[in-house]
Amino acid sequence: MNEINLVEKDKLKRRKSVSYSRWGYFFILPFFVVYILFSLVPLISTFYFSFFENYRIGLMEVGPNFIGWANYHKVIYETEVPRFALNTFIIWIVGFLPQLLIALLFAVWFTSNRLKLKLQQFFKTVIYMPNLIMASAFAMLFFTLFSDSGPMNQMLISMNIIQEPIRFMTRTDTTRGLIEMMNFLMWFGNTTLLLMAGIMGIDQSLFDAAYIDGASSTKTFFKVTLPLLKPIFVYTLITSMIGGIQMFDVPQILTNGKGTPDRTTETLIMYLNNHLASKNYGVAGALSVLIFIVTAFLGIFVYKSLMKENSITGGKK
């Protein structure tokens, strides 16, 4: 009897100590399975394939032959990759800076307790709208709007602003400008929402205190909002930078994959895509690995340098 009791007790004890946390692991399992299968494995195999000469000309397969670092040598020294990297950077930064400024302004206005803007929901929806359109569809739209005999040219001519149609797609400044404008339009709404979330996360009493102390709204913005917004700021910068490095669909569609004129709008990923026709896994792999390393390095660098002194963020005691 006693023995049974003990066993019962033991069972009870064991059941009590059952850890439900393992269910947590089950719940996050699908993500990791999918991630490993569709992200990690391809990532590692990209590294692996980058050491081989492997391409296809029509139905003739060349390789895979192991050639060591030759693909990397080729990408770095024999191609115009630095130029394409510069294109990518210019197009990204010119689109990103105004985007950040406008988004910051909107975020402050939308969250301001003193302004109390009307129709906030409406504006938030409207500024987010462009992001809902597929990038390729957006690029197609701009391609048609700004073509030589497109509506934009017709409008400008009928308003007597220009005499001859502007050939937007044959000039570096206008083509880049269109891409930058599209990136701006597509992403400023998203950034506004992110920054708003950041600002709303700041303790309202800090703003009130600043107000009572007689700080002007400019001063409040620079001395209270901006410093406390830094984590979100850094997040926005890093995600936008990664997005910028991977810029592809808009310029690809707008320039028909050619990066016209003279490849001045060819981005890194567009160049990568050029190797698709010959299924050149080796060179494409090497290029992808290099882009991966640069992206990772830039991400870490930006994070470290901006988050170095987090003295005012309050959380620290």
Next chain:
Amino acid sequence: MKRFIVILLVLVVLTGVVFAEGVREATPTQQGKVLNIYCWNEEFQTRFNDYFDAAGLVPDDVTVNWVITPNADNAYQNKLDEALLAQKTASNDDKVDIFLVEADYALKYVNTNYALDVINDVGLTDADVSNMYQYTKDIMTSSDGKLKGLSWQSCPGGFIYRRSIAKDVLGTDDPAEVQMALDNWEKFDATAKAAKEKGYFMLSGYDDAFRVFSDNAKTPWVDENGKINISDSIEEWITQTKTYTEKGYNNKANLWSAESWNGATLDGKVFGYFGPGWFIDFCLAPACLADAQGPKELGNGSYGDWGLCKGPQGFSWGGTWICVAEGTDNIELAKSILYTMTCDKDTLVSIAQEMGDFTNNVSAMEEVAESDYKNVFLGGQNHISMFLDSATSIDRSTMGPYDQGMTETIQAAFADYFNSNVTKAKAYENFYTAAIERYPNLTK
């Protein structure tokens, strides 16, 4: 419960295997139920629907599945290559049965085993194909002498001009007299100048005359050592196009772009376009209609306001060949399609008379040329008779497997030069870079 699920899963997998095996064993004796046709636009689909399907020649239990992938950026070839390389392992209903190839890359498939010999493997006879234009057979003949594909069209090209503009510029719209004013490049240039003075563009854009020069090239794009070679006629195209652009003789439109077709509409300012039979009925005619649904007759847009002459130089452009894929389970149907669409004289006469296509049958074309056939789009001209001589003299011996890539690449690289964005030397450099990116096995 768990055990039940496991058993159920095992059963499902097993039945799959058993049934799949069953299907696989059954098919060789009977014809497949799905006919997969790979192509890049609706041209053949329209012909097939009008002249094969409409005649009730598709068996009731067969589904025709069109896999259409656009040509640009190599997309069609990539898709087709992928499917052909997987041909052995694909299930019967997924196998490529018929695929279409274009002149620019036909050779890529002709010298492989992926395309069946239409005589020995598919079962057509030499007599069936005897009436075809010789060049359409030469292109598709492999190095070991096997005929790998057939076409319903032959593609001699001419200069398709606007009658009203010709009247304004030259004072006549009669094909023979217009030809007099255009029959070499010097005269062509002079007419271009006259057209410019009247506010017209001789050509639509940079690439419009490209095929006239590239088809007359004396050397192939790539020599036997894999070295890229720009032939003299391509150089002529570059020089001429630069001059035309600077003097404003062309409208700077890209080939196939909306701007280019705009030039052909009722108030379009383009004197003419270079093109073969398929260009007239498949590309130009639809673009000319003001009301796409309206009747195809004079008065609807610029329809009917066109004429055709040989132009400064004879040339051919494109062409579509039908190949039967190795491993097809629809060989009987494929044979019947090839026969009706490419060998049957009556069908080819109808296609020519109803669609204006120049079809691939010498006696059919002679018959139509003699007849009182009138092409409404070309203002009642019998254009078949005009194409008759050029068709027999087409020579495509400089053709190679890289033609499409080279054409796209050089047109893109030199557009920058014509737009004055780069120097000529830089344009050459850009061309070589892009070509080698596309074909890593070639050298400059």
